[in-house]
Amino acid sequence: IVLTQTPGTLSLSPGDRATLSCRAGQSVPSNYLAWYQQKPGQAPRLLIYGASIRATGIPDRFSGSGSGTDFTLTISRLEPEDFAVYHCQQYGRSYTFGQGTKLEIK
Amino acid sequence: EVQLLESGGGLVQPGGSLRLSCVASGFTFNTYALSWVRQAPGKGLEWVSGISVSGGATYYADSVKGRFTISRDNSKNTLYLQMNSLRADDTAVYYCAREYPTLDYWGQGTRVTVSS
Numbered sequence: 001i002v003l004t005q006t007p008g009t010l011s012l013s014p015g016d017r018a019t020l021s022c023r024a025g026q027s028v029p030s031n032y033l034a035w036y037q038q039k040p041g042q043a044p045r046l047l048i049y050g051a052s053i054r055a056t057g058i059p060d061r062f063s064g065s066g067s068g069t070d071f072t073l074t075i076s077r078l079e080p081e082d083f084a085v086y087h088c089q090q091y092g093r094s095y096t097f098g099q100g101t102k103l104e105i106k
Numbered sequence: 107e108v109q110l111l112e113s114g115g116g117l118v119q120p121g122g123s124l125r126l127s128c129v130a131s132g133f134t135f136n137t138y139a140l141s142w143v144r145q146a147p148g149k150g151l152e153w154v155s156g157i158s159v160s161g162g163a164t165y166y167a168d169s170v171k172g173r174f175t176i177s178r179d180n181s182k183n184t185l186y187l188q189m190n191s192l193r194a195d196d197t198a199v200y201y202c203a204r205e206y207p208t209l210d211y212w213g214q215g216t217r218v219t220v221s222s
Contacts (some may be wrong), residue, residue, distance in 0.1 A: 034208045036151075043201055043212035044151065055210060087151055091208040094165070095141070095153035 001026055001090050005098035011106040018075040020101045022088035027068045029092030035064055035073045036087045038100075044087060048073065078103075108132040108211045110202050115216030122192050122220070128185040128202030128213055136160075136180040139205040142187050143212075144198035152198075155187065156205065170196075192220045 002025035012018055022033065031051040036044035046055040048064035051071055061076040075082055083105050088098040114126040126142070141156040155176040156165040164176050175188040185202050197220050203209040 032208070036209075043214055044209075045212075046208070046210050049208050049210075089151070089208065094167075095143075095156070095208075097151040097153070099150045 001028060001093055001096050003088055003090060003096055003098035005086075005088055005101045007101060008099075009102045009104060011104050012078055013106045014078050014080055016078050016106075018073075018078055018082070018103060020073040020075075020086055020088075020103070022066075022071045022073070022098050024069040024071070024090060028071075028090045031067050031071075032090060032092035033064075033066070033071045034089045034091060035062075036089065037082075037084045038087060039084045047086075075103075080105075108204065110204065110211060110213035112200065112202055112213045112216040115200065115218045117219045117221065118192055119222050120193060120220055123188070123190045124192065124218060126187040126189065126200055126202075126216055126218075128187075130183045130185070130202075130204070133204070135183040140178065140185045141203050141205055141209060142176060142185075142200055143203055143209065144196075144200045144218075145215075146195070146198040149198075154200070157185070189218070192218075194220050196220050 004023045006021045033051045035048040038044040052064045063074045065072050085100045085102050087100050109131045112128045142154040157176045161178045173191045177186045199215040201215045202213045204211045
């Protein structure tokens with residue numbers, strides 16, 4: 001299943017609301033869609049799984065939504081530490097990742 | 107605390123072999139499936155291979171099938187990736203990750219460079 005993330009780069013300021021999109025080429029089985037955050041030189045960190053379930057320890061400003069082929073990661077109010085690359089991943093049929101969205105400080 | 111520590115990366119010539127290891131701690135190793143994921147320089151993430159709890163089932167991306175072999179030793183809390191016939195496009199940071207229900211904990215990665 002091919003995943004396409006938009007936009008490629010998102011420029012926002014601390015305090016803004018961020019909306020990241022992930023579109024699948026076909027329906028993701030059981031909405032098994034996850035989001036990861038990755039900072040330079042670090043491993044990815046799981047934020048959201050099952051499209052909308054926050055992983056352990058993830059702040060509630062992060063939320064996931066969507067179903068079928070269209071999914072969204074929303075960060076309600078950006079903190080300085082949220083500027084990073086975000087990857088979506090489907091795990092309903094093997095594993096595939098999107099190409100990533102870079103969230104940068106405006 | 108869940109920890110995954112990869113090792114075994116390095117510089118290898120095209121056609122060569124490497125064996126990566128991932129030592130786990132902080133959880134009951136023999137109750138989790140595991141995967142290897144790689145990231146080429148400046149690129150996105152690519153799932154490479156996965157293995158079931160017992161090691162009886164293994165899975166591979168088409169890009170590595172027939173060249174890479176995943177295995178685990180539950181007595182040593184260790185995951186392995188044997189990489190043969192390496193190519194330049196295998197150059198990447200390789201991460202091991204625990205699966206529950208998807209890749210919930212990751213190691214810090216080990217770098218593999220394939221170059222002459």
